[in-house]
Amino acid sequence: MDAIIDVTPIYWNGFLTTLLLLLFAGVGAFVVGVLIATMRISPVPSLRVFATVYTEVLRNIPLLLVLMFTGLVLPILGVGLDYFPLAVIGLIAYTSPFVAEAIRSGFNGVAVGQAEAARSVGMGFVQTVTLVVLPQATRMVVPPLINVFIALTKNTSVAGIFFVDELFKQTGAATRDNPGSVMLVLIYAALLYLAITIPLGLIAGAIEKRVVVMK
Amino acid sequence: MSLSVLYDAPGPKTRRRSMIASIVGVIAIVAFAYWMYVILAAPRVNAASGVTTPGMFDISRWDILADPEVWIGFGNATLNTLRMAAAAAVLAIAIGIAFSLGRTSRFAWIRIPVSVLLEFIRGIPVLLMIFFVFLVVINDSYWAGVLGLALYNGAIIGEALRAGVVSLPRGQREAGLAIGLTPMKAWTFIEFPQAFRQMLPIILAQLVVLLKDTSLAYIVAYPELARTVGDYRNFFGSRYMFTLFLVGLVIYLTLNLTLSWVARYVARRSGPRLGKALPNTPKQIGEEGTRAITLPGRGFEPPDPHR
Numbered sequence: 001m002d003a004i005i006d007v008t009p010i011y012w013n014g015f016l017t018t019l020l021l022l023l024f025a026g027v028g029a030f031v032v033g034v035l036i037a038t039m040r041i042s043p044v045p046s047l048r049v050f051a052t053v054y055t056e057v058l059r060n061i062p063l064l065l066v067l068m069f070t071g072l073v074l075p076i077l078g079v080g081l082d083y084f085p086l087a088v089i090g091l092i093a094y095t096s097p098f099v100a101e102a103i104r105s106g107f108n109g110v111a112v113g114q115a116e117a118a119r120s121v122g123m124g125f126v127q128t129v130t131l132v133v134l135p136q137a138t139r140m141v142v143p144p145l146i147n148v149f150i151a152l153t154k155n156t157s158v159a160g161i162f163f164v165d166e167l168f169k170q171t172g173a174a175t176r177d178n179p180g181s182v183m184l185v186l187i188y189a190a191l192l193y194l195a196i197t198i199p200l201g202l203i204a205g206a207i208e209k210r211v212v213v214m215k
Numbered sequence: 216m217s218l219s220v221l222y223d224a225p226g227p228k229t230r231r232r233s234m235i236a237s238i239v240g241v242i243a244i245v246a247f248a249y250w251m252y253v254i255l256a257a258p259r260v261n262a263a264s265g266v267t268t269p270g271m272f273d274i275s276r277w278d279i280l281a282d283p284e285v286w287i288g289f290g291n292a293t294l295n296t297l298r299m300a301a302a303a304a305v306l307a308i309a310i311g312i313a314f315s316l317g318r319t320s321r322f323a324w325i326r327i328p329v330s331v332l333l334e335f336i337r338g339i340p341v342l343l344m345i346f347f348v349f350l351v352v353i354n355d356s357y358w359a360g361v362l363g364l365a366l367y368n369g370a371i372i373g374e375a376l377r378a379g380v381v382s383l384p385r386g387q388r389e390a391g392l393a394i395g396l397t398p399m400k401a402w403t404f405i406e407f408p409q410a411f412r413q414m415l416p417i418i419l420a421q422l423v424v425l426l427k428d429t430s431l432a433y434i435v436a437y438p439e440l441a442r443t444v445g446d447y448r449n450f451f452g453s454r455y456m457f458t459l460f461l462v463g464l465v466i467y468l469t470l471n472l473t474l475s476w477v478a479r480y481v482a483r484r485s486g487p488r489l490g491k492a493l494p495n496t497p498k499q500i501g502e503e504g505t506r507a508i509t510l511p512g513r514g515f516e517p518p519d520p521h522r
Contacts, residue, residue, distance in 0.1 A: 043222045044233050046240035060423075060471035062430035064441050065464060073460050076453060077271075078259060115220045125222040133221075150338075157340035161434065168342055175350060182350050190339045190347070197338040 003181040004188060007174040014170035015192050021084075021156040021166055022196070025091035026149055032092060033099025040104060043125055055097040063158050066094045071162030087159035091152065098148045106141030107133060139211050146204035153196045167192060255457075271457050279451055280458065292443035293466055299357065299439060300426045303364035307425060308418070310369025312407075315376035321398065336370040342431050349435045360432035360439075368425045375417045379410030419478035426474055427467075440466060 039051035058066070070090035071083060079086070110133050118132040160169030171189040175182050225233060255271040269275055279285050317329035336344070345363030353359060383406055391401030411418075430441040438446070444463040448456050 041219070041221065043219075043225070043229070044236045044240075046233075046237035050240065050244070056472070056475075057468070060427070060468055060475060061464065062427040062441065062467060064430040064433055065444075065460075065467060068441070068444070069460060072448070072453075072456055076456050077255070112220060119220055128221055154338075154340040154342075157342045158431065160342075168340065168346075171343065171346070175346075186343070186347050186350065190335070190343060193340060193343065194335065194338040198334065201334075201338070 001184075003174075003178040003185055006178065007170070007185055007188065010170045010174065011167065011188065011192060014165060014167035017084075017164065017166040018153070018156050018168075019196070021088060021091065021159060021164070022149070022153050024088045025095060025156070026152055028088065028092035029095035029099050029148075029152065030145075032096035033103060036096060036100035037103040037107075040100060041107065041129070051100070055100060058093060058097045059101075061094075063090075063094050063155055064161070066090045067158055067162050083163040087156075087162060087164045091155060091159065094155070095148065095152050098151065099145065102144040102148050103137070103141050105144055106137040109140040110136045139207075143204040143208040143211070146200055146207075150197050150200050150204075153200070154193065157193075268454065276454060276458050279447075279455055280462070285447070288443055288447070289440075289462060289466065292438060292440045293470070295437065296426075296429050296439040296470070299360050299364070299429045299432060299437065300422075302361045303368065303425055303429070304422050306361065306365035307368040307372055307422075310365055311372030311376055311418075314370060314373025315380065316402070318373065318377050319380065333370050333373065336366055337374070341367045341428050342434055345431055346434055356432065356435040356437040359435045360429065360437050364425055364428055364432075368421055368428075371421055372418055375414045375421070376407075376410055379414040380406050382413070383409055416478070416482035419481060423471060423474050423478060426471060430467075 036051045036054060039047040040055070042048060067087060067090040070086040070093075074081070074086060081089075114132055114136060115128055118128040123131065156166055157168035160166050160172070167189060171186065174185045174189070178185050252272075256273075258270050258273075259268045260266070314329060314333060317325050318333060320326045320329070341363060344367050345359055348363045348366075349356065349359035352362065380402075387405055387409065388401050391405040392398065396404065429439055432439055433442045433445065436442065440463055444459045447459050451459075
């Protein structure tokens with residue numbers, strides 16, 4: 001039981017760092033993801049191709065390798081950033097395709113008749129998307145988007161391998177410092193992660209139910 | 216050519232404009248790539264010490280690739296990655312089936328603990344899972360990776376299978392019970408086979424995720440691909456980091472894109488056609504983007520496989 005009290009300060013710091021990673025990477029990935037999703041449905045073929053290649057490539061690289069690039073290769077190339085912003089950049093790069101896919105799946109959720117109706121009253125691409133499809137898609141996008149952020153929460157742990165003092169890294173340190181109560185210390189860390197992911201999951205579930213009713 | 220309802224088939228003017236846009240885009244990308252190349256190829260000067268090191272494409276940064284030992288090492292690492300992924304995939308599907316059964320059990324004393332366990336497993340990072348298995352359950356890096364990955368992905372596959380069973384028309388199960396099958400038999404012979412086929416695309420997508428996640432066995436020092444890149448960097452020095460990273464990247468991309476392609480091919484072959492008989496056909500994830508809006512919006516939204 002002493003171990004729990006001993007590790008609480010470093011866990012707390014780690015937990016805060018994890019939250020910060022989640023916040024910065026989440027906002028960044030959302031912005032980039034919206035951009036990629038827009039390119040992916042745009043009428044300009046070269047933008048579509050670029051967005052598709054970006055999505056396909058980044059989705060098929062392990063996160064560890066992406067963070068290895070930002071954490072170990074970029075410094076060699078002369079990028080003089082700290083490990084925290086480098087990890088944020090890596091997490092944004094890795095998460096943005098998933099955000100884009102979630103948004104696209106929301107677009108798929110809007111009935112075709114909606115877009116057809118908009119087109120038939122003479123709206124152009126931009127009008128159809130911004131006035132008719134997007135407002136309806138937003139609602140349906142929220143639950144899958146929250147799922148992406150849940151995944152991001154869990155993925156921040158990989159940044160711990162690359163010198164960011166977040167919760168997982170502190171967990172590793174805690175298990176070395178408390179060899180007698182390894183299991184306790186690990187479960188403690190797991191509960192801290194669940195403290196983020198389970199509320200997010202509940203929110204997603206609640207919104208999903210309301211969306212289903214509205215359909 | 217485009218089937219999207221969001222915009223008209225392009226006329227001559229639009230075609231010309233989008234042609235110009237495409238050319239500008241390609242030029243911009245080529246220019247960017249060239250700029251990257253110049254930056255990478257330029258010799259590096261350390262600001263603090265003033266020491267100059269050769270550019271990234273200098274032969275002195277690539278000479279280790281002439282050593283067959285290095286390639287044998289990469290080959291073994293790839294095999295280790297595949298071995299772990301294969302074992303974990305088989306176990307994950309078995310665990311997934313068990314979870315989906317437990318989660319829908321008639322008996323509360325099975326259903327509730329399984330549900331809690333599922334939430335627990337799905338909510339924590341895979342990395343922590345592997346670490347947990349390594350320190351608490353079995354002190355072997357291979358099995359820690361396999362068990363950690365199998366538990367985590369099994370939980371997600373289990374949820375997918377359960378959603379597949381739920382989305383079946385109720386008449387399927389009722390018909391089974393009406394001809395005298397026990398609930399278990401109705402599940403085994405009627406519900407599960409349909410749900411499995413219907414959810415195959417999602418299960419395969421999850422297996423691609425699993426293959427990627429084998430890189431997380433890095434943490435327990437299993438000699439897979441990512442670990443090998445790291446070890447070689449420590450052995451040969453960080454001036455080879457860029458080279459080693461590129462080799463690792465190409466191998467991973469080849470493996471994952473191949474598996475993704477196979478997954479998509481299988482999904483096309485088995486998923487939609489069999490699904491057509493069902494009212495709630497799950498949507499295919501990752502189909503061609505421009506046709507997004509033309510797909511009908513009704514039906515059941517599968518759980519996100521990347522959760």
